[in-house]
Amino acid sequence: xxxxVIGGGxxxxxxxxxxxxxxxxxxxxxxxxxxxxxxxxxxxILCPIHPxxxxxxxxxxxxxxxxxxxxxxxxxxxxxxxSIEWKKSGLLIPFFDDDKVDHWQSAMDWSERFDxxxxxxxxxxxxxxxxxxxxxxxxxxxxxxxxxLRNPRLLKAVNVWMKQLGVSMLEHAEVSALLTDQGxxxxxxxxxxxxxxxxQVLLAGGSWSGELAxxxxxxxxxxxxxxxxxxLKGKPGLMRSIIKHxxxxxxxxxxxxxxxxASMEFVGFERGxxxxxxxxxxxxxxxxxxxxxxxxxxxxxxxxxxxxxDGMPYLxxxxxxxxxxxxxxxxxxxxxxxxxxxxxxxxxxxxxxPSIDLSTFxxxxxxxxxxxxxxPEKVV
Numbered sequence: 001x002x003x004x005v006i007g008g009g010x011x012x013x014x015x016x017x018x019x020x021x022x023x024x025x026x027x028x029x030x031x032x033x034x035x036x037x038x039x040x041x042x043x044x045i046l047c048p049i050h051p052x053x054x055x056x057x058x059x060x061x062x063x064x065x066x067x068x069x070x071x072x073x074x075x076x077x078x079x080x081x082x083s084i085e086w087k088k089s090g091l092l093i094p095f096f097d098d099d100k101v102d103h104w105q106s107a108m109d110w111s112e113r114f115d116x117x118x119x120x121x122x123x124x125x126x127x128x129x130x131x132x133x134x135x136x137x138x139x140x141x142x143x144x145x146x147x148x149l150r151n152p153r154l155l156k157a158v159n160v161w162m163k164q165l166g167v168s169m170l171e172h173a174e175v176s177a178l179l180t181d182q183g184x185x186x187x188x189x190x191x192x193x194x195x196x197x198x199x200q201v202l203l204a205g206g207s208w209s210g211e212l213a214x215x216x217x218x219x220x221x222x223x224x225x226x227x228x229x230x231x232l233k234g235k236p237g238l239m240r241s242i243i244k245h246x247x248x249x250x251x252x253x254x255x256x257x258x259x260x261x262a263s264m265e266f267v268g269f270e271r272g273x274x275x276x277x278x279x280x281x282x283x284x285x286x287x288x289x290x291x292x293x294x295x296x297x298x299x300x301x302x303x304x305x306x307x308x309x310d311g312m313p314y315l316x317x318x319x320x321x322x323x324x325x326x327x328x329x330x331x332x333x334x335x336x337x338x339x340x341x342x343x344x345x346x347x348x349x350x351x352x353x354p355s356i357d358l359s360t361f362x363x364x365x366x367x368x369x370x371x372x373x374x375x376p377e378k379v380v
């Protein structure tokens with residue numbers, strides 16, 4: 001069997017690796033450079049973002065994926081010799097008097113329902129655990145088992161693994177048309193005239209998936225949600241755990257650097273960092289974690305998250321086009337959901353029925369707009 005994967009992000013590349021291991025002839029087609037879009041730009045937090053706002057099916061899928069990471073980390077590092085810097089750092093949500101939304105009870109209920117280890121800290125305990133946090137903190141919740149990794153290292157390792165497996169890769173190849181024969185997928189055509197013959201096609205094009213789907217003749221409401229990130233140069237041990245607040249998150253790396261992110265902008269494919277957004281992130285840092293205010297800004301960048309109206313991915317086949325599959329719209333959870341997505345999609349495409357119910361993530365599911373986890377308001 002021959003499969004063409006559209007998209008060289010973590011979802012497309014890792015699925016290609018699994019397909020190759022199952023004996024499939026795989027080609028990955030990437031419009032730019034492999035692994036240089038949202039998968040590279042993200043913070044590497046291996047935890048669902050406010051999962052209590054999602055249907056329970058989302059948490060079930062996330063738990064399956066996160067349970068795969070310890071073995072996956074060992075396997076990918078052994079095969080490639082590249083450390084992805086996977087580590088257990090914990091995640092802490094601080095609570096302040098002026099918070100717009102109080103997530104405390106919802107977070108506690110979710111943690112109990114899904115057996116996530118959570119600790120309740122008062123103000124004194126919070127500041128002892130994380131001295132960088134503002135003294136006005138009232139209390140916090142700490143999930144000590146939450147892990148993180150460094151996205152660029154993960155993408156580099158997966159890229160090496162693909163080459164070791166013999167996965168074919170076409171970079172700087174923008175798909176222009178889906179080829180069909182008697183109503184069934186037969187391959188792809190690129191703008192430069194190159195063609196890829198395939199029995200099945202997986203659309204994993206990240207933020208560009210919605211446009212590609214429209215070209216192919218079906219609706220997929222995946223669109224870019226821009227996120228800007230700042231990298232601070234700090235000292236090792238300055239911050240202990242990932243800190244997540246509605247206004248900003250902070251991810252401490254082993255080398256002392258701290259990621260500060262990330263904006264949520266519905267501005268299409270508008271590239272580049274903007275002064276007002278960076279200033280807002282820094283203002284949030286001073287308000288939430290003033291212990292970082294003396295850290296030097298080392299770098300800043302941005303990426304396009306593949307957003308969806310309800311914040312959840314689209315996984316499965318396209319009923320109207322036999323041989324066409326979708327794995328896209330992972331939004332803020334692409335890296336965290338990558339292992340289970342790759343496993344499920346590769347098995348499903350080779351004839352093995354998924355072991356978990358994926359109807360909630362169906363390509364043709366009802367369109368549910370959720371302002372809490374879906375698209376942010378458009379900037380006019």
